[in-house]
Amino acid sequence: MKYVPLVWAAIMRKPTRAVLTLLSVMIAFTLFGLTIGMNATFTKLKAEARDDRLFAFSRFGGTLSVGMERQIESIPGVALATSSNNLFGYIQDPKNRVFVQMNDENTAKIYPEWPITAQQWQMVRDNRRGVLVSRSQADRWHLKVGDTFTVIAPVQKKADGTTNWTLQVVAITPDFFPLMAGYMFGNYDYMDKARLLSDQGKTGVFRIKLSDPSRSAAIAEDIENKFANSSTPLQSLTEKAAYDVTSNTGMDIAAVDREIALAGMFMVLFLTANGIAQAVRERFAEFATLKTIGFSDWGVIGLVFAEAAIPCLLGAGLGVGLAEVLASIIPRFVPPGQGVPVPTMTMTVLAWAVACAALVALASSALPALRLKRMDIATALSGR
Amino acid sequence: MASAVLLRQVVKNYRRGKESVEVLHGLNLEIPEGEFVSLMGPSGSGKTTILNLVGGLDHVDSGEVIVGGEHLEKLSGGQLAKWRSHHIGFVFQFYNLMPMLSAAGNVELPLLLTNLTKAERQRRVEVALEIVGLKDRAKHKPGEMSGGQQQRVGIARAIVADPSILLCDEPTGDLDRATADEILGLLQQLNRQHKKTIVMVTHDPKAADHASRQLEMDKGSLVERALASA
Numbered sequence: 001m002k003y004v005p006l007v008w009a010a011i012m013r014k015p016t017r018a019v020l021t022l023l024s025v026m027i028a029f030t031l032f033g034l035t036i037g038m039n040a041t042f043t044k045l046k047a048e049a050r051d052d053r054l055f056a057f058s059r060f061g062g063t064l065s066v067g068m069e070r071q072i073e074s075i076p077g078v079a080l081a082t083s084s085n086n087l088f089g090y091i092q093d094p095k096n097r098v099f100v101q102m103n104d105e106n107t108a109k110i111y112p113e114w115p116i117t118a119q120q121w122q123m124v125r126d127n128r129r130g131v132l133v134s135r136s137q138a139d140r141w142h143l144k145v146g147d148t149f150t151v152i153a154p155v156q157k158k159a160d161g162t163t164n165w166t167l168q169v170v171a172i173t174p175d176f177f178p179l180m181a182g183y184m185f186g187n188y189d190y191m192d193k194a195r196l197l198s199d200q201g202k203t204g205v206f207r208i209k210l211s212d213p214s215r216s217a218a219i220a221e222d223i224e225n226k227f228a229n230s231s232t233p234l235q236s237l238t239e240k241a242a243y244d245v246t247s248n249t250g251m252d253i254a255a256v257d258r259e260i261a262l263a264g265m266f267m268v269l270f271l272t273a274n275g276i277a278q279a280v281r282e283r284f285a286e287f288a289t290l291k292t293i294g295f296s297d298w299g300v301i302g303l304v305f306a307e308a309a310i311p312c313l314l315g316a317g318l319g320v321g322l323a324e325v326l327a328s329i330i331p332r333f334v335p336p337g338q339g340v341p342v343p344t345m346t347m348t349v350l351a352w353a354v355a356c357a358a359l360v361a362l363a364s365s366a367l368p369a370l371r372l373k374r375m376d377i378a379t380a381l382s383g384r
Numbered sequence: 385m386a387s388a389v390l391l392r393q394v395v396k397n398y399r400r401g402k403e404s405v406e407v408l409h410g411l412n413l414e415i416p417e418g419e420f421v422s423l424m425g426p427s428g429s430g431k432t433t434i435l436n437l438v439g440g441l442d443h444v445d446s447g448e449v450i451v452g453g454e455h456l457e458k459l460s461g462g463q464l465a466k467w468r469s470h471h472i473g474f475v476f477q478f479y480n481l482m483p484m485l486s487a488a489g490n491v492e493l494p495l496l497l498t499n500l501t502k503a504e505r506q507r508r509v510e511v512a513l514e515i516v517g518l519k520d521r522a523k524h525k526p527g528e529m530s531g532g533q534q535q536r537v538g539i540a541r542a543i544v545a546d547p548s549i550l551l552c553d554e555p556t557g558d559l560d561r562a563t564a565d566e567i568l569g570l571l572q573q574l575n576r577q578h579k580k581t582i583v584m585v586t587h588d589p590k591a592a593d594h595a596s597r598q599l600e601m602d603k604g605s606l607v608e609r610a611l612a613s614a
Binding site: 002003005006009010012013285286289290291292293294295296297298299377378381382 | 432433436439441442461462465466468469470474476480482483484485489493494496497502505541545
């Protein structure tokens with residue numbers, strides 16, 4: 001601790017340079033935090049996804065008849081299937097985008113882990129226009145229980161020709177992973193019966209609960225086979241596979257994230273290495289003085305490392321902090337209920353940032369340290 | 385009186401490109417404890433080389449350098465650094481202060497290498513600054529002080545760890561006459577009252593007159609100069 005004032009004074013000797021370096025490091029670590037945080041989300045998503053649930057949707061796009069639900073339930077190993085539709089629209093202004101997931105009564109049985117009570121689900125059943133609004137969405141739209149609001153859904157016309165969908169908040173419910181942007185859950189039956197006759201009895205996706213998760217792959221194949229020759233062939237996959245972004249998208253998004261973070265780290269490395277090399281070059285005679293009065297090689301090297309490490313570690317902390325703030329803001333700009341992944345700021349992300357910052361400080365101070373170790377004190381003092 | 389500094393048959397060569405230049409060839413020097421010695425001579429004669437050898441900043445090519453009973457030629461770089469921190473105080477021509485630290489911060493630097501508490505370090509810094517007459521300028525940075533004051537801070541830094549030997553390389557070379565006399569008076573005071581052995585390199589005969597013994601480098605050898613007061 002006794003060396004801190006010495007190191008701090010050295011850093012603040014060029015305040016503008018110090019502040020700009022810190023800002024650059026902070027921005028790089030913000031990017032690092034967001035990308036590694038996104039990977040943390042993908043990892044958590046994959047870890048929490050279950051094998052006893054399947055999704056089935058149209059292989060070639062478009063909607064599916066809800067009648068298929070009963071046929072799917074008849075397949076051995078399937079416990080239950082549910083239909084749902086999504087209401088895409090906005091509140092008052094097109095920029096206030098919302099997304100209401102309209103679920104049927106089986107949803108609660110398929111997703112028992114969701115923090116929604118049977119009583120709250122029942123409220124939606126009892127009030128056809130009722131919606132469960134998550135805490136974050138309620139805060140965002142200033143909604144409270146009993147409030148009525150209108151979602152304007154331009155592409156989802158009602159039978160009366162209007163596109164205004166009036167909903168009423170029946171309960172405010174907790175937010176949960178992976179719906180990090182919050183959610184609104186409405187009544188599928190209300191939406192189905194209110195829309196154009198041609199649109200009724202249709203669903204976008206079937207969510208399927210399995211009674212035998214060990215056969216999930218075979219059951220998915222059975223579902224696909226059952227509808228292979230129908231007018232709407234299905235594609236079916238487990239929740240685990242659906243949430244695995246790598247197999248899902250055909251590209252290793254986690255690796256892309258890591259590479260972006262790595263690019264940021266190299267930027268910080270070059271920036272810090274240049275800054276510390278310049279600082280040592282400018283103060284070479286001062287380091288010679290320190291060695292003259294008794295500082296050892298390693299003592300001086302330690303000072304240089306600390307001079308590189310302080311902005312790196314401070315920048316890492318501030319950067320991850322800023323990433324956390326941004327991660328908490330991002331859901332506000334994402335329509336709720338779509339499950340758009342948002343970076344998860346965990347202690348692991350912070351630990352990675354600190355480890356990378358220390359590594360960058362070590363690498364950036366290596367060459368100046370070597371130069372100081374090889375310093376001929378007498379020559380350095382003479383200014384030659 | 386015991387020897388503070390003893391150089392025996394010291395040879396030191398420097399390389400200038402492909403050429404080897406012998407600066408000291410078989411030099412012998414003995415400085416008893418408590419002596420104030422000035423070293424004079426033309427540029428390049430080897431005065432600073434002697435100071436560097438005595439301070440453990442440079443190594444001999446052959447011969448012995450014994451300072452405070454320690455054979456410096458046998459010590460490693462790390463051992464020399466530790467030894468310097470305990471036994472030697474350096475005073476430089478251009479002060480070599482850290483511009484971003486206050487006077488007190490500069491003076492405290494050698495004490496950072498000790499296990500002293502913060503309070504004890506502060507106490508010693510105050511004493512050192514008081515000796516050089518700068519107690520009231522402790523919080524001033526070098527840029528806020530005159531050359532003479534900066535050199536006083538440099539001297540305070542040199543004495544704060546209570547070394548037995550002070551090595552001064554042209555300590556008044558950057559100062560006007562009046563200020564130089566003040567600094568030289570301070571060095572005399574440290575020699576007489578605080579019993580410091582002082583080796584001072586200087587080009588200035590008037591500065592050398594403040595020493596109790598004057599030596600002059602002449603073609604790689606040392607010759608005694610008669611004291612002006614003698």
